[in-house]
Amino acid sequence: MKTICFYFQLHQPLQLKRYRFFEIGNDHYYYDDYANEAAIRRLTDMCYLPANEALMEMIKNSNGKFKVTFSISGITIEQLEQYAPEVIDSFKALAKTGSVEFLAETYAHSLSSIFDEEEFKLQVKKHSDKVETLFGKRPTVFRNTELIYSDEIGDLVSKMGYKSIFTEGAKHILGWKSPNYLYGHPYNSKLKLMTRNFKLSDDISFRFSNWSWDQYPLTADKYIRWIAEAPEKEELISIGMNYAALGELNTKENGIFEFMKSLPYHALINKISFSTPAEVVEKIKTADVISSPYPVSWADEEKDLSAWTGNDLQNEALQKLYSVGERVRMCTDRSLQYDWINLQCSDHFYYMCTKHFTSGASAHYNPYESPYEAFMNYMNVLSDFLQRVEEQYPTTIDNEELNSLLKTINNQEMKIVKLENQLKSLKSTKESEEKSKKTITPVKKMVKG
């Protein structure tokens, strides 16, 4: 029996404000609050709330048979908490139905899986903690930023305790194989791989409203028929997309919500079920292993990392940023930690990509006029950030020395606490002794007297 695994990504970066070089050292607030609030509010009204409502209706009308999965970056959760708390409430309500699962990912929607393993682990943990506190259940399945995946990342994620990982059904890792199976990892047998069917996914997110598409208009009937007509043994259809596909990329007026709402009926009469990733891992057996020695992603035609690390600008920015990772993790300054997370967001590097501008047609939102401007602004902010890190821990001390110094300070602190406690207990014993002495002396006196 076939099963569909729907999952949606919600990620909205914290945009940087226009930050000129003469502000370096003077201004330590980097974000464009107005633009960020506006973006979140717009998405909330166009997509998040109406789409959540539609999904809720689908779950209720199908008696919980419709299942859906979300992956929300930490940065987005924080922004929703600040600007649109009602969206968090509506996700909580969805979580209560039991038909909804949340995935783990990096807190900052970052590229740390490629550049900084330590940071990667911390961020994933931070994200899972956050999801657990909000929605009551700890994620067991992982998806990386923009579906970036390699064998190495898979192994790492499995060792961190996640059962399965989402990856792109890219031609160069699948070859002739179909994405509609559950796959295994080449050397870590515990990990399962779910490969996104990008054709069926893009049919909804990018082609649904496209009048010049030869399959326009797409109906639920037709869409499910495509899935039903796939070979019998292809059991798992993973359809993943940006949540903005419901309401923003395809507007309400184009009928996207009606399309979604009719899906469960057509699927169920065709004996196609819906599953969450955790159920998939339980129910379905792996068909084969696939190996991906080099990182893949779901971006563009290339499906690789070139959208973030394809030119000198991006490489310099990334290298400068991650060079201080170890140091920042040592510090406890909260605002520094906050900026560290937000500066890692992969979108900042995406804006510096030169290949989109040269190809002319970029469907992606970019607040900057050119990759050079994106780079300039980011580097100015980063320079200020690096200066602050430097002020906390000067580079004249190397990491190991710093670590031992910090340890000494930390140990001394603990020692002081310990000694203080000892002192206290000694004092109290002395006091009690004195008290007892005092109580004794009168007796003696009395005796003497």
Add this chain to the structure above:
Amino acid sequence: MKALMFGWEFPPHILGGLGTASYGLTKGMSLQPDMHIKFVIPKPFGDEDTNFLKIIGANSVPVVWKDNTWDHVNSRIGKFIHPDEYFHLRNYIRYDFRRITTDEFGCINFSGVYPNNLLEEISNYEAAASVIAHAGDFDIIHSHDWLTYPAGIFAKQISGKPLVIHVHATDFDRSRGNVNPEVYAIEKRGMDEANHIITVSNLTRQTVIDKYHQHPSKVTTVHNAVSPIEDIDRFKKTVRKDKVITFLGRITMQKGPEYFVEAASKVLEKTDGVRFVMAGSGDMMNQMIHLAAKRNIADKFHFTGFLRGDQVHEMLAESDVYIMPSVSEPFGISPLEAMQVGTPSIVSKQSGCAEILENAIKTDYWDIDAMADAIYSIVKYPAMYKCLHEKGKYEVDNITWEKAGQKVRDIYNKVLGWA
């Protein structure tokens, strides 16, 4: 296809961008195998490159019939015109131009520059054009810039061949809006009479549509290109401690020199190890020297005076950043030349070249904060320099006159109904 072009200047004796563009375009077009170009200029010097086109000096075209022997013509003006051609053209004098002062050959003595009696020279140029037009043997007429529009129109009226005019600049660019009514009248008449109008940028195209009331379908943009520099490797950047940021051009209101000085003072407030160079001369030079002194940056701000020939490329190659903050620039070839020698460029959004350049920084001419920020980034962040340096050079090397020439040819074909 035979084209009769009217121009005003041609390398190596040039006074501005018009000559460079005329040369590049005709050379690019000459690569089309069936393209024959006759290029008329008021006064050739005899050392022009005539390998790919035929130069006709208007000053050796007879406009008044004079009796001369073959040998006499050959000995006196044979360097500029073949005596046979002289006598051939003499047969096509159809009007009485005796009111014009001519020499013993019946030719007009043009100055070839932009003299005070420019309007008179323009109308004399018309007279020479009439003789060439009567002599015929061309399919299309192409006039470069307003000085040659009257000649083009006259040639069109005589021959009945279509006229294409090429707008390299309008008086709105030169005067910041205070147009000279006489110049405007000539420009407007040229555009009205033309079968098609070519502009060097969309910016100029919009001016032609809005200010000269031309129908958009009649106006096409063909962006300028840049000719490859011969033996480009001789321009090297010497290693030096300080970074050099350069402004190069006429120091005049149109080029926005004051914004460069202001941006320099912003950068110098925060940054060491940078120097600013203002190369060129012009009516605002003294004012700029005063401004630099007033901003207290004179120790880091240098003037070179007018640069010519190779000095220009040397200066560009030695720079770390080239900046063109023009207030209004129909195209602006110099950033492309800077990028050819690998120097990152910052251009104002009010210049035509900003429309086609991708690997250059674009700011508004008045936005000195953005300009200062761009300068700072290029000198402080190595990846920024490297990326602009490599990708910029690659980009301009692919902006060729051959492609521009093909676009002009397409317009010819359309106008003639040959396509």
